Amino acid sequence: MIAFSELKDFATPPTNEGDTYPIFNPHTREQITEIKESINEEMEVAIEKAAVAFETMKRLTSAERSDILEKASSIIADQKETFAKTITLESGKPIRFALGEVDRTVQTLKFAAIEAKKMEGESIRLDAAPGGAGRDAYTIYQPIGVVGAITPFNFPLNLVSHKVGPALAAGNTIIVKPAEKTPLSSMLLAEAFTDAGLPEDAFQVITGDGPRLGKVMIDHPAVAKITFTGSPKVGELIKSQVGLKKITLELGNNSALYIDESVKDRLDEIAEKAAVGAFSYNGQVCISTQRIYVHESIKDEFLNHFKKAAEALTYGDPFDAATDMSGLIDEKSQERVLQWIDEAVEGGATLITGGSKQENGVTPTILTNVDADAKLSCEEVFGPVVIVNGVPDAEEGLKQMNASTYGLNAGVFTYHLPQAFRFAHELEVGQVLINDIPTLRFDHMPYGGLKSSGYGYEGIKYAIKEMVHMKFISMNHAF
Known part of the structure; x- marks a missing residue:
């Protein structure tokens, strides 16, 4: 060797x-x-x-x-x-x-x-x-x-x-x-x-x-x-x-996650999981959590927990065991990610945290109120960026999750069993993860996508x- x-x-x-x-x-x-x-x-x-x-x-x-x-x-x-x-x-x-x-x-x-x-x-x-x-x-x-x-x-x-x-x-x-x-x-x-x-x-x-x-x-x-x-x-x-x-x-994919109000007592734990899903390896993962739809009654509380989890991540030498974030694969990718963030903000999105260059990487970025036509909503960012939009109910959450040309993984957090079954059957993806983030893959499970x-x-x-x-x-x- x-x-x-x-x-x-x-x-x-x-x-x-x-x-x-x-x-x-x-x-x-x-x-x-x-x-x-x-x-x-x-x-x-x-x-x-x-x-x-x-x-x-x-x-x-x-x-x-x-x-x-x-x-x-x-x-x-x-x-x-x-x-x-x-x-x-x-x-x-x-x-x-x-x-x-x-x-x-x-x-x-x-x-x-x-x-x-x-x-x-x-x-x-x-x-x-x-x-x-x-x-x-x-x-x-x-x-x-x-x-x-x-x-x-x-x-x-x-x-x-x-x-x-x-x-x-x-x-x-x-x-x-x-x-x-x-x-x-x-x-x-x-x-x-x-x-x-x-x-x-x-x-x-x-x-x-x-x-x-x-x-x-x-x-x-x-x-x-x-x-x-x-x-x-x-x-x-x-x-x-x-x-x-x-x-x-x-x-490709732009994995979506829905968080229902029935899990409001677990938002801190879900936020930690979502941070792993969105920012692991700088978001350069096919099933990175990119779109999060949260019941509007718990959106602000979730964002508070999520922002705290994102800002606790450490950027540094990838050979250091304490490092969470590092440089993106190349300069072209870094420039594209930052450009998409700027375009979303110019289109009316609110930047919660991040959005800036950090040496050869990008700070963990959370945006809310992102337009459905923005590249961060429609395309695969392949960077440490996630959108968090509020929805009035599960029906709208399902609709927004399916409003994508991609269909690989999707996640749902809910304690409402009929709702879980409905998402499981109606999400237009190859894999549905109930009470898990979409950034989940075990190596012996079937893994394949629909649509693009x-x-x-x-x-x-x-x-x-x-x-x-x-x-x-x-x-x-x-x-």
Whole structure:
């Protein structure tokens, strides 16, 4: 394994001028190292190697695949500090959240190891149909081949594992094109799988320009599936290009939360949870709590608690265990977030706290009375910003929550059971969390969005089903 003190070894010495690119620490904007800018031919060679490796992978028993996944998870657990420090270095994620991501990755791969042994089909009674007697019929699941994965910067280890784990559990091979800004964690992950005994070329990491290298994977006939996590705009483009390949898209969101007056005695606790949901990793989370709708009778009290929780957060060195907030991923993101805040205020919103630049980050920001047409209401801010608007009743809260082009996660706090059921059934999202914030994901749960939030499902068991073929077999024993 690469020791943290030897991160410079990630660099690929240039063979031609311009064939590497710099990686920067988002918090300090200092250069960390240089990474290979792969050319298209290198991606093509990787795909061809993966296709050859598939012949080995598909013949491994489920027990053998499970054992490799279990060993990889153990290696990562043993190297927890190295992985966490790498995440923090390349993404700027505060170290305590990075450590949490490593823990989740260990669990993700353990779940994959379990599911590798549970790819079970079903028996089908053909004699239920006229003429079907005398036959035994069943289904099996078979791997599809080479999976092409394009991953984002914000969870550079665990979101990669959510694609790698299911692909390998099913008996496929996989090529990961990580986010240009955060390739180091996926490279460490690949080393862990090599050390765990994964067949050569079954998991490869190809670094460089996403649109260019991603297009090579999309166009190559040996790639059976594309799995992408990123923006709706890019996801829509990929979906228009994949043809008959399988595809899973995990896209954007502006997660909504409704707080009912029935929980008025728990507002301080809910405010603390909402602060975690809105500001963890600077809001750079697909299911970050961005829109909060509060019954108007408790809005002011909630805002008081929420403001106190936001202002108690600490900005600082992400390697300090006490740090809550750090620099955003790049200067462009910082400028965009601040611009959206200014536009909302100019449109009549009230700034409760935050809204300013803090070194390379943005202070935790709460606004109220935000217009429904403001970008902070309509689009994904991907920054430490949340709106809190009052609503007269649950009916209006439900209406405002559904007034979005996105539909990934939503949360509801209520003690009114019929109301909870109504939100659960009528919210236009993939996951509804009752008495929880929407910024909640367990790694084995189904996870997928409606509308512009995605296509297909992740969550280990469910991702595997997206990476296999179901085959029907009938045995006519009366012949």
